[in-house]
Amino acid sequence: MYSDLTEQLNVREKDGLKRHRQILQGPQATHVTIAGREYLAFCSNDYLGLASHPQLIQSACEGAQRYGVGAGASHLINGHSLAHHELEEMLAGFTGFPKALFFSTGYMANMGVVTALMGRGDAIFADKLNHASLNDAALLSRAKLIRFPHLDLNVLEQRLTVSKARRKLVITDAVFSMDGDIAPIQQLLALCEQHQAMLLLDDAHGFGVLGKQGRGCLSASDDIDLHSPNIIYMATLGKAAGVFGAFVAAQSEVIETLIQTARSYIYTTATPPLLSHALLTSLKLIAQDEWRREKLVQHIAQLKQGLQSLPWELSPSMTPIQPLLIGESGAAVRISHALREQGILVPAIRPPTVPQGTARLRITLSAAHHQEDIERLTTALKKLAQSH
Ligand SMILES: *Cc1c(COP(=O)(O)O)cnc(C)c1O
16 A cells, blocks of 8 residues: 555656645744745735734633633534534624524535535536535535536526426535636526525635625625525635634524534534634624725735736636636746745646646735735736746
8 A cells, every 4th residue: 555655646746746735833924934934925815814813812812711722522412612602693693694503614514514405316516616625515415416617507507407306406606716706696596596496605715805894795795685595605714704613604494404414513523612702703803894805905906907917817806816827837836936936925726726727826815915015926926927
């Protein structure tokens, strides 16, 4: 077995696909320290700049004083604390659903929802560019997995029409993690209602960022009926919310079913309550600090303006995920390395994570960035484009 593993690892290395972890020597922020050197970073999902916010740090400490550091048991035994419960009630109210359930991670939330609701004889309809956790969940559920081309609602409609499955579930990223584009939620919902299908929205990158007070993709437009019983809303709390965890918000019957049967909820230790306690503060800041979302809008405009004349195109994204399409993998990696030498971190994303020929620099912006930070990045990229 070991020679097998070594051989596979060597192939990865040779193909330039071996991944390495960089060691952060301090908090997640727009300026991070790696191997003693400071870098300006455009790669975190800390969109609102909350991951090392003093008020959240203080809440985490207070939570530790009040609840200790470990939950000590799963939620259904006796690990479900007041902090978890308060957070769930606040999340349900904030997103406008009757109930919410807190999970340890977004990966586990997706696993839990899809496997609890779907099984043999059911059908899952999934966008081709969905997050890996949704695909894994669909496979594990044993339902039939039917994937449709990215955002192609005509194909989705055809597939829904011919399906004879008992239960139907459409699953989609609300904001696509590698492209930053937004799913047409209203049209998806209309299709689901028409075909008696449920719609699972993964708003990992929209929660806190989109909509009124950062309530997410469903509050981004006034004319969507948020309270459609067909919607199951999922979002993570380790990205814009700056802490850790995830939640599912839906009708009471769905949430109760998850509590009873979602294996990734039942068979795992509850997250430390101190994190839920910190998340209560995070939710307050998300709702109240409109300036963070305004800052993001300014940064996005500045980046688009600054990169206008480049030979590479920025995707038409209105979210803090701003991919710069390079095309060829080698070129994307070279540009990423060149930026790194100048002290700027922007990851190159290559196939198979993204389709062939669409290697890109995935620039992510944060409200904690300053105007000068964006300018430093655009200037560096322009220089690299000239010498490219
Ligand atoms: C990050 C992410 C997840 C997983 O969430 P974690 O809390 O990091 O496990 C799920 N779906 C999407 C679209 C994501 O981007």
